[in-house]
Every structure is written in structure tokens, then in C-alpha cells.
Amino acid sequence: MLDKDIKFLEESFKKYYFDHFDLIHTHTNPERREFGYQKFNFGMNRHIPIKSDKELHLLLMTNIPSDVYCSNASYLFPNLPMAEKDWQGADLIFDVDAKDLNLPCRINHVCKKCTTCGNVFLQQNECPDCKSTKYETSSALCQNCIAGAKNEIRKLISILTGDLGIKKENIRVYFSGNEGFHVYVSESNYEKLDSRERAELVDYILFKGALPETFGAKKSDFSKSVFSDIDEKGWLGRTSKQVFGSKSNKPKLSKQLISEGYFSFKKKLEDLQKIIGAQIDPNVTIDVHRIFRLAGTINSKSGLSKILCNDLEKFNPGNDACFIDDDKVTILANCPVEFKLKNKKFGPYKKEQVTVPKYAAVYMICKGYATLA
Amino acid sequence: MSNQIITSVLKLGTEEIAKYPFLTEAGNYLKEKGFTLEQFGNDEDLRPIIEIAFQRIETAANGKIFNSDFNVKNLDVEVFSFLVAVILLKQSAMNTLIKRFSLAEARRAEKFLEKDLSDINNKAKEELAIKIIKDLFSMDIHKSDDYFVIPVVDYLKHATHFYEQEWKLVNRLVDNGNVFLTSHETVRLIRKELDNFISSKIHSANIPSIPESFKKSVEALVSLAKKFSVQTVETGESPPCIKHALDVLSKGENLPHSGRFMLATYLLNKGQTIEEIAPLFKNAPDYNEKITLYQLKHLSGVFGSGTKYACPSCDKLKSENLCFAIPECANIINPLQFGRKKIPNA
Numbered sequence: 001m002l003d004k005d006i007k008f009l010e011e012s013f014k015k016y017y018f019d020h021f022d023l024i025h026t027h028t029n030p031e032r033r034e035f036g037y038q039k040f041n042f043g044m045n046r047h048i049p050i051k052s053d054k055e056l057h058l059l060l061m062t063n064i065p066s067d068v069y070c071s072n073a074s075y076l077f078p079n080l081p082m083a084e085k086d087w088q089g090a091d092l093i094f095d096v097d098a099k100d101l102n103l104p105c106r107i108n109h110v111c112k113k114c115t116t117c118g119n120v121f122l123q124q125n126e127c128p129d130c131k132s133t134k135y136e137t138s139s140a141l142c143q144n145c146i147a148g149a150k151n152e153i154r155k156l157i158s159i160l161t162g163d164l165g166i167k168k169e170n171i172r173v174y175f176s177g178n179e180g181f182h183v184y185v186s187e188s189n190y191e192k193l194d195s196r197e198r199a200e201l202v203d204y205i206l207f208k209g210a211l212p213e214t215f216g217a218k219k220s221d222f223s224k225s226v227f228s229d230i231d232e233k234g235w236l237g238r239t240s241k242q243v244f245g246s247k248s249n250k251p252k253l254s255k256q257l258i259s260e261g262y263f264s265f266k267k268k269l270e271d272l273q274k275i276i277g278a279q280i281d282p283n284v285t286i287d288v289h290r291i292f293r294l295a296g297t298i299n300s301k302s303g304l305s306k307i308l309c310n311d312l313e314k315f316n317p318g319n320d321a322c323f324i325d326d327d328k329v330t331i332l333a334n335c336p337v338e339f340k341l342k343n344k345k346f347g348p349y350k351k352e353q354v355t356v357p358k359y360a361a362v363y364m365i366c367k368g369y370a371t372l373a
Numbered sequence: 374m375s376n377q378i379i380t381s382v383l384k385l386g387t388e389e390i391a392k393y394p395f396l397t398e399a400g401n402y403l404k405e406k407g408f409t410l411e412q413f414g415n416d417e418d419l420r421p422i423i424e425i426a427f428q429r430i431e432t433a434a435n436g437k438i439f440n441s442d443f444n445v446k447n448l449d450v451e452v453f454s455f456l457v458a459v460i461l462l463k464q465s466a467m468n469t470l471i472k473r474f475s476l477a478e479a480r481r482a483e484k485f486l487e488k489d490l491s492d493i494n495n496k497a498k499e500e501l502a503i504k505i506i507k508d509l510f511s512m513d514i515h516k517s518d519d520y521f522v523i524p525v526v527d528y529l530k531h532a533t534h535f536y537e538q539e540w541k542l543v544n545r546l547v548d549n550g551n552v553f554l555t556s557h558e559t560v561r562l563i564r565k566e567l568d569n570f571i572s573s574k575i576h577s578a579n580i581p582s583i584p585e586s587f588k589k590s591v592e593a594l595v596s597l598a599k600k601f602s603v604q605t606v607e608t609g610e611s612p613p614c615i616k617h618a619l620d621v622l623s624k625g626e627n628l629p630h631s632g633r634f635m636l637a638t639y640l641l642n643k644g645q646t647i648e649e650i651a652p653l654f655k656n657a658p659d660y661n662e663k664i665t666l667y668q669l670k671h672l673s674g675v676f677g678s679g680t681k682y683a684c685p686s687c688d689k690l691k692s693e694n695l696c697f698a699i700p701e702c703a704n705i706i707n708p709l710q711f712g713r714k715k716i717p718n719a
């Protein structure tokens with residue numbers, strides 16, 4: 001990223017931080033958490049102790065980070081090296097990223113930025129300008145992808161509350177600041193689980209590793225199989241509901257399943273993973289030493305903020321997570337897609353000089369679709 | 374919780390002690406009952422107990438379970454033979470026998486626990502079994518209809534030790550933070566811990582000095598142990614999956630994360646140190662010393678929860694296309710077992 005762009009983003013981020021201290025708080029028990037941050041074009045600073053909102057705000061003002069993180073784990077000595085921190089437990093966290101859903105719309109809004117000449121293009125496999133095949137991708141905000149991610153969050157929450165017995169009030173959902181959502185479970189007895197145990201929870205949530213026998217299949221004599229009922233609890237009921245639709249369909253469809261055989265049923269269960277399993281990123285949940293983006297801070301991949309979603313259904317990231325002001329800024333934009341922020345449409349721009357509100361300028365520069373003019 | 378507390382809290386009757394003799398403290402129990410070890414050598418009625426204790430160990434060593442149906446037998450003999458067996462084993466210090474004995478006794482207790490848990494005619498038995506599981510294995514368990522209900526968190530703590538897929542949480546009935554198990558599954562879940570509990574009981578048994586009359590049996594145990602001690606010899610060959618991974622790395626090609634995970638956990642479990650392993654990854658296209666060390670430390674359990682990661686099973690590696698099985702791979706379920714030959718000691 002160019003120095004002038006970095007300077008511009010830092011100024012914009014600093015103003016946001018200064019104006020929105022009310023949105024930016026330390027995690028609960030800050031003295032037990034590890035904080036970290038990045039600056040533009042620099043690596044990660046980790047193992048930082050922060051004891052209060054005041055200290056946090058001071059760090060934001062003095063360092064103007066591009067991204068700020070806080071551990072979901074709590075430690076006795078959070079500022080010491082990893083091996084000496086003395087792990088006490090960690091909130092259960094989940095990450096749903098639209099990227100992982102691979103929806104068909106992505107081909108229309110995942111832009112490719114040529115690493116050789118900096119050109120931005122869509123769909124083609126090589127840069128139309130210099131023919132290079134090396135590029136980085138970045139996705140523009142897409143309503144359909146956000147809707148898809150919300151749907152995964154709904155599935156996740158229903159598993160967390162129904163199956164895992166987690167109280168609704170202990171679950172918080174945040175917009176990640178880019179293309180997905182982060183979920184925190186606090187004050188639950190799951191805090192003490194280690195990585196291996198969390199991996200089992202992850203497989204549960206993904207509906208991964210389910211055996212046909214669990215749902216009533218008899219391998220030795222498949223025709224004797226009695227499949228679980230749709231009103232049963234947990235995956236038994238959820239699976240049957242998906243397979244049979246309704247109670248009255250069950251006898252007929254059971255016969256059909258049986259005629260198709262054990263392995264076809266097994267395959268069916270595997271295919272159901274994508275449909276009834278909640279598509280979470282396993283690594284995030286399994287890692288008990290992760291530092292995770294701090295709520296209220298800006299995601300430098302987009303210039304949008306990681307923000308609490310009080311009403312997930314109504315949440316609209318372009319409106320509700322966009323906090324940069326609307327001073328006019330002139331940029332050189334090369335943005336092959338249209339996107340919407342604060343209810344205003346922008347783009348596409350074909351290597352043209354345009355004057356746009358600062359929030360749109362920040363968004364495009366963060367995405368790599370523009371530089372200051 | 375000390376065992377005396379357990380016995381007094383549980384108010385065990387002789388029948389219960391006969392089923393779960395490991396709940397007592399060998400030395401104290403005998404003292405309380407007014408017996409000395411000497412009496413086992415001198416007293417006509419007690420002398421056979423040493424012999425029975427020996428048989429109990431021998432049965433276990435042969436992989437069988439001693440008298441798990443004692444309805445008609447003398448309960449005191451059941452208890453005493455266990456206690457004397459503990460004394461003999463401790464005195465012999467033969468680890469192979471202690472291991473076999475505790476596993477067999479664990480399975481014996483498992484049978485009783487399972488039976489007691491599902492004894493609908495005797496609430497007290499069921500409560501006792503539940504209490505044993507609760508107190509000994511800090512598992513919060515209660516009964517609901519025909520199910521035994523335990524919190525998901527407690528389930529995971531025990532079940533992650535199992536390889537079999539049926540123990541995966543996704544293959545369990547889970548609702549409102551609880552897992553629903555049958556009595557058989559409940560008891561199976563704690564077998565390993567029960568086994569550990571009994572063997573630690575033997576290792577920590579406090580036995581002052583044993584009378585002459587025990588010495589012959591102890592010696593007999595030492596020679597019995599020889600028959601069962603199995604020497605494992607490492608052939609030193611690495612399994613093909615590991616060779617392949619090393620090969621890829623040495624060529625500077627990219628090994629997927631799952632392959633690195635396999636290699637690192639394999640070598641860590643073979644006793645190599647982090648410092649020995651880290652350089653292997655130096656050739657990888659995306660090598661970063663700091664990150665590699667961090668990940669290795671994580672795998673070796675230096676951090677946090679301190680669990681050392683197990684090497685993935687052959688099944689898992691097959692599914693990840695990391696397996697390159699050869700005939701020597703037959704009958705193993707984990708690469709760590711490769712090349713381990715069992716040579717029984719004559």
C-alpha cells in the first residue's frame with residue numbers, strides 16, 4: 001500500500017477511534033487477556049497487557065493500529081510468552097465467513113488484484129492488462145453472501161441453545177467487519193475445554209462424522225433399519241426432519257431409503273453436512289490461544305467496524321458497521337463492481353478519478369480498489 | 374477425596390465392598406476388621422486366601438475376569454483376596470502384572486456398576502453406582518427415564534480418548550447441554566479411569582512389612598510376570614506415510630498442514646524434541662521459524678491445557694490422502710505402531 005494511502009487511512013481510523021470510544025471496550029477481565037495489534041504494512045504485536053478502556057483508547061491514539069485483537073482466553077500472566085502465560089480458560093468462539101460458503105454469486109463480486117501491475121479485474125484468470133496470473137482476491141460487500149452467513153449463524157445458535165444448553169443471553173453475535181460474523185459464548189462451562197475437546201464440539205456443529213447407525217441404520221441387515229423420528233432431540237430429529245420432511249412421509253420414504261441401501265444412506269448423511277450443519281471455521285474454535293478481532297475496532301480489510309448485532313435479521317453491514325464520516329475525498333478508482341454503503345450506490349469505476357464520501361474512499365482503498373488522487 | 378472418606382460417605386456394606394473392593398484402603402480395612410497380616414499365614418481359615426489372591430492375579434494376567442458372579446460365595450473372601458492381591462502385587466513391584474490386574478479388576482467392577490445402574494428394583498444400588506461415578510470420576514451424572522444423563526463437558530473430557538467413531542459427540546443424543554447414555558455406555562466411558570484408579574491404588578498402597586508366609590507368593594508372582602512380560606522391539610523403520618512426508622519436505626515441496634501435523638505429532642510421540650523437529654520444516658516454501666516453533670510447542674502440550682496431541686490414526690490419514698500403506702502396515706491402526714514387533718519372553 002502506498003504511503004499516502006496509509007497516511008490517509010491512519011488519519012481516518014484515528015478520527016473514528018477518537019469519535020467512537022463509546023463503541024470500543026476491553027473484553028471482560030481485561031487484566032487477564034492478551035491484546036495485540038497491527039499497523040499498516042507491519043507485522044503483529046502480541047502479548048500486550050491492557051487493563052482498562054482508558055489504556056486501550058490511549059493505545060489506539062498513540063499507535064493508530066490498522067487492526068486490534070484480544071484473546072478469547074484468559075491467563076494469569078497474559079503479557080508473558082505463550083509458554084508462561086498460564087491458561088485459565090477461553091470463551092467459546094465461532095467464526096462464520098461468507099468466503100467459506102462459496103455461494104454462486106461470488107464470481108460476480110470477488111475482485112482480483114494483479115500483484116504485478118495493480119490492475120483490478122473480475123472473473124478472468126489472468127490480468128487483462130499485463131497477462132500475469134498472480135493476483136490477490138478481495139470480495140466486495142454482497143447482500144446475498146451476508147444473508148447466507150446469517151443463515152449459518154441461525155443454525156449455529158439453534159444448536160448452541162437447543163443441543164448444548166447455552167443460554168441465549170450468554171451468546172453475542174458480531175459482524176466481523178468484513179464478510180462474516182463472530183459469535184462469543186461467555187460464562188458457560190465450556191470455557192475450560194481444551195483444543196481436542198473443542199474439535200469434537202466443532203464436528204458436532206458441522207454435523208461431521210455422523211454414523212448411519214446413529215440414525216437407526218442396521219449395517220448387517222439394512223432392511224431392518226428403523227430410522228429416528230422427526231420429533232427426536234438433537235441431530236436425530238434434525239436429520240429425520242430433513243430426510244423425511246414430515247411424520248406422514250416417513251413410512252414411504254423409509255422404504256425408499258432401505259431400497260437404496262446402506263452406503264447411499266451414508267452418503268446422504270455426508271451430503272447433509274452442508275445443509276443442516278452450521279458452516280463454522282473449525283480453526284477459530286479449536287485454537288484456545290487465538291487473539292480475535294476486538295469489537296468496536298475497524299477491520300482494515302474493509303474499513304468497516306466489528307460491531308455487535310442486536311438484531312441479526314435487520315442487521316445491514318453497509319449501514320450499521322460503516323462509521324467513517326462523509327467528507328469529500330478524491331480518489332483514483334479501479335473498482336469493477338458496484339457496492340452499497342450508507343444506502344448509497346458506488347461504482348463500478350474504470351480507472352477514473354472520482355470524488356466520493358470519505359467512508360467510500362476508505363472502503364475502496366482498504367479493498368485495494370483505489371488510491372488517493 | 375481420600376478413600377476412607379469415600380467408604381464412610383458411601384456407607385459401604387460388605388456386598389458393596391466385595392463388588393468395589395478398590396474403594397477401601399487395604400491396610401486400614403483389615404485393621405478395622407481386626408485382622409493382622411500374620412493371621413493370613415497362620416490361621417487355618419485365612420491361609421487359603423493367599424492362594425485365592427494369587428489365582429485372582431493369575432486370572433487377570435491371563436486376560437480373564439475373576440469371579441464376577443459371586444452370589445453364592447463368601448463375601449469376605451472376595452474382599453480379602455483383593456486386598457491380599459494388592460499387597461502381593463505391590464510387594465512384587467511387577468508392573469506388567471499390576472497393569473493386567475487393574476484392567477481386569479476395572480472390567481469386573483464395570484460389570485457390577487452396569488448391573489447396579491440398571492437395577493430397577495433396587496434404588497439404593499443404583500444410587501451407589503451413580504455416587505461412585507460422581508465421586509471417583511468427577512462426572513456429574515443423573516438418571517432420567519432409561520437414560521443416564523451427563524453434561525456435554527464431562528462427556529467430552531472422557532470420550533475424546535476413544536478412537537471409535539461411535540463415541541463422537543455427533544453420534545450421541547445431545548440435548549440442552551447433556552448427553553444421554555445407556556448404563557453400558559456410561560460405564561464404558563470410565564473404563565480407562567477406573568483402570569487408572571485401581572492401578573494408582575496399588576502403587577500407592579501403604580504396606581509396612583509382610584510376613585514370611587507372603588514371601589513365597591511374591592516370588593511366584595515375579596516368575597509369573599516373566600511369562601507375561603512382552604518386550605517390544607523397535608525395528609527403527611519409519612512407516613511409509615512418515616517417509617513420504619519427510620521426502621516431500623526434503624525436496625522443498627509443500628506438505629499440507631495435515632501432513633505437517635502428522636509428522637510433528639508422530640515425532641513428538643516418538644520422543645523427539647521440538648528443537649530436533651523444527652529444522653525438518655526449514656525447506657518448506659512458507660517456513661517461518663517462529664510460527665513453526667510456536668505450533669510445535671502447541672502440539673507438544675507446552676501451552677495451556679497441556680494436552681500432548683496424539684498422532685492421527687491410519688484411518689484419518691487415509692482420508693487425508695497421506696497414507697501409503699505397504700504390507701507391513703497390516704493390523705495397525707496408528708503409524709506409531711508401525712514396526713513394533715512383539716517378542717514374547719520365554
Ligand code: SF4
Nearest residue numbers: 612614687696697702
Ligand atoms: S497404514 Fe498407517 S502407517 Fe501405514 S502408511 Fe498408512 S497411515 Fe502410515
Ligand SMILES: [Zn+2]
Nearest residue numbers: 114117127130
Ligand atoms: Zn497486471
Ligand SMILES: [Zn+2]
Nearest residue numbers: 105106142145
Ligand atoms: Zn455474494
